[in-house]
Structures are given as structure tokens and as C-alpha cells.
Amino acid sequence: MSARIPLVDYLVLDDGAPYLVASASTASGALYFDRRNADAKSGQPGFERRRLADTGTVRTFTIVHRAAPGVPTPYVSVVVDLDGGGVVKANLVNVEPDPAHVQVGMPVRLTTYVAGTDDEGTEAVAFAYEPA
């Protein structure tokens, strides 16, 4: 099996199923995917690592037809409200990229795909969502 690396560091690829992690403010519970000096909600320092749910609902979406170079089109971009907290942006896959097949409020679940392979054969694994 080839080596794998997550596309971003808040996607965890260990022996179990892939999942997302966030920094949760110990003051407010607000969630962040990057390092923060203090909670943007409360202004208080202090964070703990929290595993996020694999399921959620589509908060909003767009279907991108004109994209950055090298990005296959059309594709669906979604903002997902995760069950139990957290908001994340990703692609919606395994769905027709057509407004008839994507709706605000549709339930989705986490999945992964290989976004690329480097010169040493390491696969970059991205997360995405698919209809639940």
C-alpha cells in the first residue's frame, strides 16, 4: 500500500475511519481548524482537541463551472453544518453536479478521495462529503 498524507492537517488518517479534528475553545466551545491565540468568539485563550462528527447537513452550496487551472469542472462546493457542532467547507461528491440533485438541508456524510500523487508515490488524501 502506498504512503498516504492528508491534504490538510485537520483530517486524521489513522488505522480507523478518517475523521476531522478541530481546536475547541475551552471558554466557548467555538471550533477552529487552524491555530488561534485566543478564541475569536470570547477573546479567551485555551483550547482542546475535539473529534468532529462524520455526518451533517448542507448549509449552502454552489456548482462551480469556471475554476482555477487544473481543477476538474463542474464540481459541487458545499458548506456543511456538522452534527454536534462545527462548520466545514468541502466538495460534495458522488452526486450529479446539477441544482436538481443538490439542496440546502440535505444530509451528508464524510468520505475521502485521492487528490494527487507526488513523485515519491505518496497519495494526498482529501476529505469530501457525499449524500447520506
Next chain:
Amino acid sequence: MADNDVWILGASMTKFGRYRDKDVIDLAADASMAALTDGGATIHDMDVLGAGNLMEASSGIGQRIQKQIGQTGIPVFNVANACATGATAIRCVYLAIKAGEADLGLAVGCEQMGKAGLLGASARSDRNVYEPSGRYGAVMSVEGRLGTTLMPGVFAQAGMEYAGQHDGVGFEQFAKVAEKNHAHSTLNPLAQYQKQFSLDEVMGADMMAYPNTLLMCCPTGDGAAALVLVSEARLASLSDEQRRRAVKVSASVMTSDPWTDSDQVQPDVNTLTRAAADRAYEQSGVDPQDLDLVELHDCFATAELLHYDNLRLCAPGEAGKFIDERGPWRDGAIPVNVSGGLISKGHPLGATGVANLYEVATHLRGEAGDRQVEGATVGLTHVIGLGSACAIHVLEKAAA
């Protein structure tokens, strides 16, 4: 308080478009000289200069403009604040007058973008050997791999969130916004484009990011706009003609985006606009229904629709109904973007937040020619710089 009010004495903008024979300093100098002449002032009367530009933000743009129009030693504030850059330059001058440090000041916004295509979409070669970098430990560009952060898609998602929350809002309502603004621009000789399109043509144009088609996206371009601001006390000493044409700045407000859970991954253009609008209406004592015209930040058609609701131009949740009933058309309840808006007038980033005040002031002076909103006495301007910054100004015609 009256003695502390700030007024627009002079206003100007270049035609927006693409200039191959001029650079950004030429454009800024043209707008600045024209605004000074319009106000019956010279550079020697100015106590402060606010200069807004984004693409050359670190180049000392204000001092470069001074070398074209007059180096008088006054303080220069060079500012960059995304698409709210021009309005931020105005705020610098406004605050200097409010603080009593200046009686007169020049604010200029300028940009030269050329034909830039999809902003932020420049090709980036991925690493040959993956190595996490940046705040998210990314091993390659995440654009298009973890959703989109390019402007057409970001604003499409902002629009679809509203559509998902409110009945009667969809592709057609968003497209009607662009149909309107293209139609309005046919009356504005300063607009980058002056071409009318049918609703079918808008909806049938190339899809960029659903629901925004090409004709629902603002173009890139070049241009500049400038204002001369004056204190109430100094205005009182000027000529009858200058006082007659002066336009009162009844509210000047800036906000940034407060924390929300979704704002961390998808900019929220609503919260800061609503907060700025509330403060602007309170500061000016103007009610939204009193507005004779509004120039708001229609970088994409989806954005304009949201702001009908955010600026309280329609009943809560009824932005779709507002456009369906032609409320924001130039002959509607509250004309919105009679200039053609960013969608057709154009959006040279740093110039936009000054040009919208030029537009409203020109109507309040009764000098807008074919596109004049008859009898206009009060108007509002709004810009959003993504990231985010919002500026709202309420302008009122001088009392007779």
C-alpha cells in the same frame, strides 16, 4: 453637533474601463484634479489626503498622486481594505475633519486591474514531494479540492444560503438583479459596459458558479474616483454656489465581521452589513423607506439580493419579492444601483468605495443627466470588502 458635520464639496470619477494609455496614478490624478475643480478648491486648500488602492498598496500611492497634483506636505493616509478600500480612504479624511485636525481633505480611490480573469485563480504548481505547510498543513492548493473560496463561488454560496432559508428566492430572482443593473447602465456614460440583456440572456450566459452566470459577475477594470470633504464651519465661509451643491454626510460607518460559527470557513457578508446599516440609520435619523436611491455592493448578483434584506430595503425575508415586484428598478420603490452597479459600471477595487458616493452625490445635486432619479434628497452607499470590511454612508441634499 451641526458645526461638526462633514460635507462633500467636490466629487468626480473617471469612466471605468480598461486604460492602456494611462497608469493608476494618471487615473487617480485625473479624478483628484476633477474633484478639486468641482469643489472650487485647490490642492493648497487640502489639509489631509486619504488614498485607497489595493493592487499597489505598498507603493506609497498617495505620495505618488501628490507628485502629479501638488506636494504640499500634508499628511497622507495610504489604505487598503479589500473592496472597502475607497470608503476607508474617505473615512480617514472624514475622521480627520471630525477630530478637528482638518477643515478640508481629499479622498481618492484608484485601481488598475486590466483584464484579470478569475481573481485568485492563478496557476500554482503543486509540490513534487508533498510537505505540509501553512496554517492548515496543506500539501497542495485546496481550491477546488475542499470546496471553493474564489469570489463567484463564495458569493454564490452566500446567495444559496439565503435561498435555502427563504421561499421565492432562486436562480431567476438572482438573474433579475443582473438584468436590472445592465439595463440601468445604459444610461450611465461612465459605466464600463452599457449593454442591455434580457432575463433569458442573463440566465443563459456561461455558468461561472451556480447560480452566478458570467453576466451576473462584475468585470475587472481600471478607474478612479475622488471626493473633497469639508467641515461644516469652513463650508459656511464658502460661496453660495459651493454651499448649494454641497452634500451632507449624515452617516459614516465602518464595521468588520463579528464571530459566527460559519464565518470561519465561509465569509459572512450579512452580519457586518446589518450592523453597519443599523448604526447608519441611527446616526443619520434616516429611515430605510426614506431613501431615494441606494448604491450597494453588487459584486455578484447573488450579493445584491442579500443586501436588500440586510439594508432593510424590503421586509425581512422578502428580497425575492422585492426584485419580482421591480422595487429596486430606477422607477421602483427604492432604486438600487442606477449607475449600473459593479456588475455593469465596473469594479476597479480601490475606486469602488468612492465612486458610489460620487454617484449618489451627483443625483442629490440633480446633475445625473439621463439617469437622474428625480427629486432625490437622500441616498445610501454600501461596500463590502471580503474578509471582511463594510462601509455605509448616508448622504443628504443641502437644505434649500
